[in-house]
Amino acid sequence: MKLPLRRVTNIPPGMVSDQYGMAGVLSFLKALDKNNGLVQLALGHDLTNLGLNLGSPDRNLYQSFGGPFSDSSVRTQDIECAVPDEYRTSNHIKDKLPPIKLSKLGDDTLFYLFYNCPGEAYQMVAAHELYARDWRYHKGMSVWLTRSAYGNVKEQTINYEKGSYNIFDPTQWRKIPKEMTLEYKDLEQRPASIGTDFSKPNGGNGGGGAGPSTASIPQSKMLPNFSSLNIGASTPTGPQTPGGTVGKPLI
Incomplete structure (x- = not known):
């Protein structure tokens, strides 16, 4: 039948x-x-069409796999791993550590926090400190930049300025000088301050270390804007100080 x-x-x-x-x-x-x-x-879905090497004998895929719809692998601090109790030092000293003073950190350390802790309080406070050091975030170029200590502002209006700038390139991890026209509307607003006391056990990363909670972080972008500063006559920036700050305001 x-x-x-x-x-x-x-x-x-x-x-x-x-x-x-x-x-x-x-x-x-x-x-x-x-x-x-x-x-x-x-x-x-056919996972091989998503760029996954399912036949790799070197390591297990799940250890760093961020998911089929993620553009990047799992962050290092989020990878699950067995950590002996003796290495979980934060459980023993978390109430004894003094607050981290971001003003004592170098620019490289702040950039590391900003680019390696996305969506966390560390990124927010790093952005706030970079802003205090006259760094500004360019929304169109997606980079941090600041006025060059060796160049003057050649032209300045209420909407833009022309001059020499140092642009931080996270892929090369270096500051690159560049002559450009900078429009103030392309710069992010000043990031909100959420405090810098990281010694409290209100979060955790990696192997159980203490870290700040991210609940208070705004969902919008958290970077700065020249137009919130005082617009005036073109003024060259001051010399670089050992801490990486600029001697005079950007504008």
Whole structure:
């Protein structure tokens, strides 16, 4: 006896209404012909088409896999690993550590915090301290920049200025000098201050170390704007100090 193609006969009444049974699967597969969007839901994704090397014998994929829809791997501090209790020093000294003074940190350390702790309080306070040192974040270029200590502002209006700037390139991890026209509307606003006392155990990263909670971080971008400063006559920046700050305000 031949059965009609992709049809089921002589099935119990309850099986018809059961969407999770074999009849339900068959009904779902029929709907795929009319709705291509259901293909991924029913049949899933081919992980090899997502750029994953499933045949690598060197390491397990899940250790650093951020998910099929993530543009990057799992951050180092979020990778699960077994840590002996003797290495969890924060559990023993978290109430004895003095607050971290960001003003004592170099620019490189602040940039490291900003680029390696996205969405965390560390990124917020690093941005706030960089702003205090006359660094500004360019929204279009997605980089930090500041006036060069060796160049003057050649032209300045209420909307833009022309001059020499140092741009921090996170891929090369260096400051690159550049002559450019800088429009104030392309710069982020001043980041909000959320405090800098990181000695309290209100969070954790990596192997259980203490860290700040991210609940108070605004969801919007958190960087700065020249236009919030005092616009005046073109003035060259002062010399660099050992702490990395600029002697005079940017504008």
